[in-house]
Structures are given as C-alpha cells and as structure tokens.
Amino acid sequence: MVLLLTRDDVISVLQMKDCINVLEKAFTELAEGSAVLPLRIGIKPPEGLSLYMPAYLPGMNALACKVVTVYKNNPTKHNMPTTIGKVLLQDSETGNVISIMDGGYLTAVRTGAVSGLATKYLAREEEGQVAGIFGAGVQAKMQLWGVSEARNISKAIVFDKFPEASEKFAAEMEEKLGIPIEVARSADDMLQADIICTATSSPDPIFDGSKVKEGAHINGIGSHTPNARELDTTIVKRSMFIADSKDGCLSEAGDIMIPIQNGELTEDHIHAELGEIVTGRKTGRTSKEQITLFKSNGLAIQDAATAKLVYDMAKEKGIGKEIDI
Numbered sequence: 001m002v003l004l005l006t007r008d009d010v011i012s013v014l015q016m017k018d019c020i021n022v023l024e025k026a027f028t029e030l031a032e033g034s035a036v037l038p039l040r041i042g043i044k045p046p047e048g049l050s051l052y053m054p055a056y057l058p059g060m061n062a063l064a065c066k067v068v069t070v071y072k073n074n075p076t077k078h079n080m081p082t083t084i085g086k087v088l089l090q091d092s093e094t095g096n097v098i099s100i101m102d103g104g105y106l107t108a109v110r111t112g113a114v115s116g117l118a119t120k121y122l123a124r125e126e127e128g129q130v131a132g133i134f135g136a137g138v139q140a141k142m143q144l145w146g147v148s149e150a151r152n153i154s155k156a157i158v159f160d161k162f163p164e165a166s167e168k169f170a171a172e173m174e175e176k177l178g179i180p181i182e183v184a185r186s187a188d189d190m191l192q193a194d195i196i197c198t199a200t201s202s203p204d205p206i207f208d209g210s211k212v213k214e215g216a217h218i219n220g221i222g223s224h225t226p227n228a229r230e231l232d233t234t235i236v237k238r239s240m241f242i243a244d245s246k247d248g249c250l251s252e253a254g255d256i257m258i259p260i261q262n263g264e265l266t267e268d269h270i271h272a273e274l275g276e277i278v279t280g281r282k283t284g285r286t287s288k289e290q291i292t293l294f295k296s297n298g299l300a301i302q303d304a305a306t307a308k309l310v311y312d313m314a315k316e317k318g319i320g321k322e323i324d325i
C-alpha cells in the first residue's frame with residue numbers, strides 16, 4: 001500500500017522542533033560517512049527545469065527522492081505555482097514505495113529547520129536575542145520559526161522589498177509564534193539583529209556586510225546558483241563560514257563562488273560543514289565577537305529525513321489515504 005499525503009496532511013503532522021531533531025541526526029550521518037547523497041540531477045524540458053534529489057540515511061531507515069520542478073510560466077499559462085515538489089518515500093528493506101507526499105511545505109520546514117540547527121550550534125547563547133529576517137516569502141516565515149526554536153528571541157525585524165509583504169509576514173508570524181515583529185524601512189535597519197536570515201529571491205547582495213554587528217550569526221538560504229548571491233564579499237570575509245555541504249557550496253553558491261572567482265577568497269575560507277560542527281569534529285564559534293555564517297543550498301538528506309518523520313507521524317495518527325497501486 002502507498003500512503004498518499006496532501007499538503008494539509010503534511011502541515012497537520014510536521015512540527016519545526018521535531019524536524020530540527022531529525023536533521024541533527026541526518027547531518028550526523030553525513031559527517032560520519034554513512035549517508036548516501038548523490039548530486040541532484042537536472043533535466044530541462046523546453047518549458048522549465050526538473051530536479052531529482054535522492055538520498056539514503058541508513059541510521060534512520062530513510063530512503064527517498066524528491067522531484068522539484070521550476071516552471072516560470074505556470075502561473076500565467078496554467079494557473080499553477082512556479083515551484084512544485086513531491087517526495088517519494090521507499091521502504092529501504094524491500095525498495096517498495098510506501099508514500100507519496102506533497103513536498104512544498106516539507107521543503108520550507110526542512111529549510112527553516114536546518115537554519116534552526118545551525119543557529120543552535122553557532123549563534124551566541126544569550127537570552128532575548130533579536131532575529132532579522134530578509135524576505136517575507138514562504139521560506140522566510142519558516143526561517144523565523146526555525147531560529148525561534150533554537151534561541152530565545154525577544155523580537156524579530158523583517159525587511160522585504162515590498163513593504164506590504166513585510167506587513168503581512170509580521171501579522172501572520174506574530175500570531176503564530178507570539179514574538180513581537182517590527183517592519184524595517186531599510187536593509188540597514190536590519191543590521192542591529194543578533195541572528196540574521198536571508199531568504200530572498202535577490203540575485204545580488206542585499207545588505208552592506210561592513211555594517212553587520214560583531215557577534216552576529218547569519219543563515220544564508222536564498223541564492224543557490226553560481227551567478228547569484230545575497231551576501232557581499234565583505235560579510236563572507238568577516239565571517240567563520242560553515243557550509244551545509246562543501247561540494248554543494250563550491251558548485252552552487254554564488255555567495256562563496258563569486259568571491260573565489262574574483263580572487264578575493266580561496267576555498268580554504270570554508271571552515272567546516274554543518275555535520276562536522278554537530279558531531280564536534282570541528283569547532284564552531286570561538287568568541288562572542290565572532291560572526292558566524294551558515295550557507296544552505298538545500299540537501300536531499302533534509303528531504304529524506306523529514307519525509308520519514310512525516311510518514312511515521314502520519315501512520316501513528318492515522319492520517320492520509322492508503323491506496324494499492
């Protein structure tokens with residue numbers, strides 16, 4: 001039997017805290033070498049891009065493949081979203097597909113959760129820190145949820161290039177998380193934050209890295225192609241740089257690839273992968289003044305671990321529809 005899980009089914013069982021916990025285990029498996037994580041495969045039909053993201057985490061018994069498509073004309077031509085994702089979860093003992101689930105909400109939560117995990121290990125530990133969220137879209141909301149599970153956040157500030165999007169974000173997330181949220185008038189106003197998340201669709205740097213305060217922690221999740229970056233060279237240079245995957249950052253992240261191409265940095269600037277910090281193989285923050293920067297491009301192990309969590313919870317609660325294919 002195959003368990004079909006809709007977006008609403010996924011929303012009803014998936015909690016940020018649980019997701020951070022399973023990602024901690026997934027990144028541990030990655031650092032220990034037991035995770036299987038082939039590079040994602042891309043196919044370009046004339047109308048768009050189709051990506052296949054497989055992963056296997058033996059310790060968690062999670063074997064899955066996410067199919068994500070980016071079809072820019074979908075909204076106007078077909079009244080459908082630009083980005084659509086589905087996850088196929090398999091039984092690793094038999095290989096049989098045991099679940100097909102919506103991947104949109106799952107992707108946003110797992111992307112918020114990896115920032116939560118990085119924040120847990122890299123941000124300063126004081127109570128009552130200020131979170132600054134760049135972007136007010138789908139991912140941005142989950143970024144605030146992720147960091148607020150990792151640290152006690154006294155206030156959040158949001159900045160989107162469309163002020164009405166920021167206002168909407170503030171109203172929705174204040175109600176969801178119970179944290180006061182201010183709308184910033186400029187990117188500069190954001191740089192008083194202790195924990196900064198960049199979750200925009202901008203291809204160019206979104207703030208002046210020289211103005212970020214000492215001791216900040218940054219989660220950069222938005223850009224993940226070689227020619228796009230949200231972060232300028234100054235902030236990358238000022239920071240201890242932690243990658244979700246070193247190979248991923250050196251092949252997909254303009255934030256680090258562009259300064260390397262310009263001769264401003266070398267690959268050695270990547271201090272560690274997140275899994276190495278989580279397992280204690282490498283040391284994270286060494287002082288309260290240091291700026292730490294986590295760069296996320298998104299890994300299929302995050303999808304596999306989260307899909308297994310969703311499946312287990314749905315089975316336990318009797319959610320979804322079983323069908324015999």
Ligand SMILES: NC(=O)c1ccc[n+]([C@@H]2O[C@H](COP(=O)([O-])OP(=O)(O)OC[C@H]3O[C@@H](n4cnc5c(N)ncnc54)[C@H](O)[C@@H]3O)[C@@H](O)[C@H]2O)c1
Nearest residue numbers: 135136137138139160161199200201202221222296297298
């Ligand atoms: N790292 C990962 O695992 C991962 C996963 C999913 C999506 N993403 C990326 O995250 C980014 C955001 O995705 P989304 O689904 O939230 O998109 P979205 O379109 O819902 O939101 C993006 C927001 O960024 C705002 N924006 C654009 N330029 C800006 C600027 N200079 N300053 C402030 N705000 C600006 C837009 O107005 C928009 O509200 C995309 O680049 C996407 O590819 C990364």
